[in-house]
Amino acid sequence: MRRAMAVFVTRRIPAEGLRVLAEAGGCRVQQWDSEEPVPRPQLLAGVAGKQGLLCLLSDRIDREVLDAAGPSLKVISTMSVGFDHLALDEIKKRGIRVGYTPDVLTDATAELSVALLLATCRRLPEAIEQVKNGGWTTWKPLWMCGYGLSNSTVGIIGLGRIVPLTRLAEESDFVVVTCALTPDTQGMCNKDFFSRMKKTSVFINTSRGPVVNQEDLYDALVSGQIAAAGLDVTTPEPLPTDHPLLSLKNCVILPHVGSATYATRATMSVLAADNLLAGLRGERMPHELLL
Secondary structure (H helix, E strand, C coil), X not given: CCCCEEEEECCCCCHHHHHHHHHXXXXXXXXXXXXXXXXXXXXXXXXXXCCEEEECCCCCECHHHHHHHCCCCCEEEECCCCCCCEXXXXXXXXXXXXXXXXXXXXXXXXXXXXXXXXXXXCCHHHHHHHHHHCCCCCCCCCCCCCCCCCCCCEEEECCCCCCCHHHHHHHCCEEEEXXXXXXXXXXXXXXXXXXXXXXXXXXXXXXXXXXXXXXXXXXXXXHCCCCEEEECCCCCCCCCCCCHHHHCCCEEECCCXXXXXXXXXXXXXXXXXXXXXXXXXXXXXXXXXCC
């Protein structure tokens, strides 16, 4: 970067990522220094005239934002593996490069998926509540029984050998969704899908909320069509506290914490910063989304 490049960072991110930007030289950083998302007016004002934008998956980067940024915007770096919050057609049209952070959060998200699966199938949140509210009276042979992983079939949507979706639903004791959100996967897990699952099956989603038709999932859980569900992602996020899914004992919902380890978030922030700087320098990004 021969002359100072102005960048806007849309949130308070781990210090490791900010340090990379601060030590780069020739980079003027403006940041929305809050744990909460930047309000729309401040986002539009913040991107104006900037060459680079470091954003999060909760920031909707659409035509309005791109227009506010103007022709100076050359690089968008998102601190996420998903990019459905980016208006890619508009971004491509304007010749803006995009960086993202795949791979570095795989282990943390995989750990969370297993934890959520076990918590759901063994009814751990419900069991903890029983301890707190006095429901635990004595040992009972059938009380708080759930489903175990041993000798079961786990079907993972988004990993491994491709099989027909209907076969995966019919044969799996546990269905884990890890695929990307695309026009083809949006609403993929719907009434027809749940109707093909076993009544003893457990459904887990750690990908993106819109992959699931939540009304159909609610009906499947209430009717006993499937045994239980565990979600780390919902539509919308955050899920309203009066949402019907939250009233169900057989539905465990987490606040999108798949990558939430200190080490993973720090690594994500550094990669997002490295992507941004490489793009501003006209160099190859560590991870560029090819449009």
